[in-house]
Amino acid sequence: MYLNLDSRQINRCRAAARKIAEDVHHHLEQYSTVAVERTVLRLLGIDGVNRFDVPYPNVVIDHLKASGVLEKGAAFAMAHAMNTTRLTPQAIAEAVDAGTLDLSTCMTQSAPDMTRLLEAFARVRAAIDKQSAYRRHHRINPHDKPLPDKYVIVATGDIYEDIEQALSAVDNGADIVAVIRTTGQSLLDYVPHGATREGFGGTTATRENFRLMRAALDEAGTRHGRYIQLVNYASGLCMPEIAALGALERLDMMLNDSLYGIIFRDINMQRTLIDQYFSRVLSAYADIIINTGEDNYLTTADAYEHAHTVIASQFINEHFALKAGMPSRLMGLGHAFEIDPAHPDSFLLEVAQAQLSRQLFPDAPLKYMPPTKHMKGDIFMGTVQNALFNMVTVMTHQDIHLLGMMTEAIHTPFMSDRALALDNAAYVARAMASFGDAFEIKPGGLVEQRAQTVLNEATALLEVIEQEGLLATLEKGRFAGIGRGRTQGKGLEGVFQKDALYANPVLDTMCTALKEDRPDEQ
Amino acid sequence: MYLNLDSRQINRCRAAARKIAEDVHHHLEQYSTVAVERTVLRLLGIDGVNRFDVPYPNVVIDHLKASGVLEKGAAFAMAHAMNTTRLTPQAIAEAVDAGTLDLSTCMTQSAPDMTRLLEAFARVRAAIDKQSAYRRHHRINPHDKPLPDKYVIVATGDIYEDIEQALSAVDNGADIVAVIRTTGQSLLDYVPHGATREGFGGTTATRENFRLMRAALDEAGTRHGRYIQLVNYASGLCMPEIAALGALERLDMMLNDSLYGIIFRDINMQRTLIDQYFSRVLSAYADIIINTGEDNYLTTADAYEHAHTVIASQFINEHFALKAGMPSRLMGLGHAFEIDPAHPDSFLLEVAQAQLSRQLFPDAPLKYMPPTKHMKGDIFMGTVQNALFNMVTVMTHQDIHLLGMMTEAIHTPFMSDRALALDNAAYVARAMASFGDAFEIKPGGLVEQRAQTVLNEATALLEVIEQEGLLATLEKGRFAGIGRGRTQGKGLEGVFQKDALYANPVLDTMCTALKEDRPDEQ
Amino acid sequence: MSNKKQVRPYGDTLHDGKVQVSFSLPVPCDAKGEAAAKAIAHAMHLVDVVVAEQRPLGKGYSFYIVYGTLTQTIDLEALEVIDHGETAMNKTDIETYIRDTFVEPLVFIGASTGTDAHTVGIDAIMNMKGIAGHYGLERYAGIKAINLGSQVDNEVLLDKALEVGADVILISQTVTQKDMHIRNLTAFVELLEAEGLRDRFLVIIGGPRISHALAKELGFDAGFGPGKFAFDVASFAVKALRERGVKTHKMTTDK
């Protein structure tokens, strides 16, 4: 089953997207953020919170900021401090917190010797590498499986209850479990600590929560003889820190898309685009699949009118990922089944759009999102909408199959909602696994025409963005119909211009490793 | 969307089926039944019940049987009686009931003058013709509509409650309403009388119930600007009588299939095959669509293994109908979506089977039945099964779309079950109306292969039946895996061999009319 | 510990009491209808009621989907569970049991009775083929299985059972509308009692709405519903027949 598409047109899209991503990168290269610097600290081994529950990475960065030396970067300060005090990064952080150490006093005006610092990073890196090795051994990339991987969310707010829900889901056939975050977390400029039991519409992302769920899923996966992937959100103001914690606790996928944060969370675009670059390098290094958020556009804007914005954004996200050294097999580009069911031939239009994504990104583990916006309180009709969505998923060989819940319009999923959704998906997959052996897309027919129209519109949009630049595009609200100013939004105060002496050997090491260890993937 | 099929093979099937139908017809031509004779009386205008609730047609036929003169036929006796007494048929029946008239005393040993009798029939015929004319003016044959007609059942047991349920269904989009019969009725050798409120798993088929529902649906149809078709069952021991009442009260479709009665109701095969011939002539005459019951085979036998028995039976039913002068546009041949959902690629196999029926009988208003056997108490999974069924219905352009109920395994439908089923079907139809403009069946692919296999097996089966004869086939249980002896089963005592003087001018008139008025359809 | 027995429905937090309900009302679909739906939910002991969906069903009727929190709890330990006792033996074990216990083949006669034309259930239990990979009684060594099919009158079934010297009578009932099956089954028990034959046979019933508890209540020896197979029925029957001493060594020597 395939669409006849013009490869020159596709190349044209890619060229525009490369230019768009490079422009952004070029523009933002001279900046860093508090989140990036906190992540550097975490990758040096700093962890835990002080007695006011402030995480040590925040303590240190706040200290550097207050001392007016943040512009040289956390690595600069830490390398100096380590060389001077001979303390571990953690001990340094604790001393700073206790007020017994002022990092600015350890510094000189010249670049420090990074050996000690890189040794500290090497220890953390080894922990990440161990997790990656385990994953490489156990996980089959969703893209390499004959049928889509079934992805469900848990969102009780209580990590222990989440585990019960997740285990039930695994018993009923789930392959991937995402722990949705509590509603306010992406606006917090720190990562909360410890096991938590009190979230709203989701559960706080903490390292301990990651660990607890990881252990539970490993155990369940062993019992069922399949590796269960764990997902969280490297997004919001702590995007790169969460990516680091995910790498350490062996999360397998991370929702990671600045555009989502900008548009839907009103996070400052400069802040989050800088954070994203670091996050993606880290995820690429740690072999973590990212999931992008194009699906969300269609929950605000009309899914028929704005289908092309999804495609354009996927191309851009692809190039942001490539810039960060990420191979296609880790690019979980997102899209969704969100056309109004009242639209005539909605099913066929969905097939066209899904198959278009499939063919444009043949090597990416595409993440396909279920109907949400047009789900109403009628759980029976919702079940039918989900069935049609499941069909499109299987017909067009999507990889990451986020299951629709019949109670989408009512509450975050109950245990039974998930079980019923898994049954729905399993039945549909079984019932039409060989669809492609039985049917062909009619050349020049409705599906092919629609796909071509969407591609044309996406091409045109990419050309416009190539001209005006992505930041201007975001200001104009071309995605999801929501515009955001480049100096507005949350977190701008955490962005700073790099000093001439700024150094980030942690990032550099990972970039080099990506280039050297996987030259074929670059 | 089409399957590549060999027209010679299809012709071969038709030739075998013609032979099979003709053999049966030839064998049974010399017999008639009490039901046929009672129908003749009804078509002469005899109606109503005596004070013991025995219908006058039964009174008269019992009388003729007791007098040993039934072999000459009801028409013979009535013509003599009418000529002798100058009474109306109704008056004659009442006199017989009162014991004041002995029909055998009116008879001579020669054929009577049929003029008076034919006049009586002409009056009833005029009433039927009037109904047919009204229907012709208002109904669009399901086969001539772009999307399938939505067919629902009501089965409360109480005709007044049925009407409430039917009106709700029409308001929610139903095009066709069938009033299911109470569980024992097909074994009754008389048609009950009057409005009834006490059925089990269905409502008694009576002329008054037909009339009440017809009036309600006409009113609703007018309100919605579409003609609503009414369905009942010309089956069981009163098959032709019900056909007659349906013609008089403007039913639009009749389930009419001897094979169903033989296999599932243990009705004697000779009895019901004779009854069927008369019923189909009458239905053809009155422009009533018949629905055949091949779908039922798959509720007992496995739907994958026995798919070909459905096709073979459709060919046979087609030829039984042709023999009765019925045009293709009235042949609602049945089939069903009954493959075990656990079967891999079940959806694709269903498409293959449905499309095969579609192409073999391009002019017939096919009746496609929903999943029933593999419906369980899980109403959510049932909703998904029905959605897939609805898709196949639309993809393969079935005409009469019997809606699946999510509560199939639990109870006869509640009002809400039907409304939800109508929503399900409407959404699916809207979502993929143009499927054929978007997809093609892959030549030599899974669907085409499966269709060819089923056709091959059907051809082979028809050739076997052609050899052994249909009655032997039924004895062997080749359909639905249930065997029935030719002299066993209910109603054999109602079969009699025609006397040399036997006459049925009522039947003859209709046959002639079919030939003369619609020569193009013969 | 005693607290542990208290159980409430579960949505996503232990004891949250979450329940989904749907029903129709013979009232128009308007604000009053919605209020009525809420009142119905309250009458079912639900609080925090959300009317997730309300839709007209045509003139004068409306349909509601409601979520709510059940305020009631039930005591798990206090529940009486009526089942067939020990777990069932498999076919081979049953055959061995029969060989070791009985001196003659056991005769089972079965039918779908009254106007009920559904045979798939009784066939699943009695015929060779069985269902879902479980052979039917006909295939069991030591059992003679006679299946009369559907639409069999109670009287005919009893006559046949006497005629063939049946040890066990099996009755299937599928149509349950307006408690059709209860009427029909009750009539059979009354027939047996009227003829003084209640203890002559082991009488077992089955069907989609039959439970062991219902069977007991109606005066039968056992009842089997969906998900029960020939081996369940045979297990129960052979043990019960042995207990009654039917066709056992002991009985025969005694006689």
Added chain:
Amino acid sequence: MSNKKQVRPYGDTLHDGKVQVSFSLPVPCDAKGEAAAKAIAHAMHLVDVVVAEQRPLGKGYSFYIVYGTLTQTIDLEALEVIDHGETAMNKTDIETYIRDTFVEPLVFIGASTGTDAHTVGIDAIMNMKGIAGHYGLERYAGIKAINLGSQVDNEVLLDKALEVGADVILISQTVTQKDMHIRNLTAFVELLEAEGLRDRFLVIIGGPRISHALAKELGFDAGFGPGKFAFDVASFAVKALRERGVKTHKMTTDK
């Protein structure tokens, strides 16, 4: 007549009381679980309970679909229906009403507050485009509509409202898990009261789980849920503002 007000759920026979229920239990899926499901149904005043489906949800949990007959009835006439009063005017009529009644444009300010990032609902009410073919307030002659978007703190909203001289404050709340919306909305009312500003504004709330009754209960002037559009809100608001004498001729002459 008085009997006519008594209402029960309806399946296929008037007053048959038929209800469908589903729920999970934190117990394994076995005979005891089934008995527990029945007991739950009985606790909901259901009789003739049929457990149509029971399935394991993994270790220690199970799911049930149950049909039963509700023994309770409710009295339709006794129900209190809390709604917005008269039927809503359409856009043109509202515009005329405003022109005829008020001397200055009416100012509406709105936001999705707290950490709630859902804007589709408030946008549907406020923005030009509206939803489902109904234009938003921004398009109404005589109304100035200011939409602050999402994630707006209660304090920020109030400050802005004072700054622009708003007549009406519109608040949208979509996330309701653990009664998030109730907390957030209550906090806003308390803020208004603490500042002595409760009567300064007409305050209207909306969202998928908001009803007029809930709004009243929480101390707001009105509440609108799904299926309500700008014209519903505007209709209510203009009438309420007139009643309060806000920006009416009379008030201005009086002053």
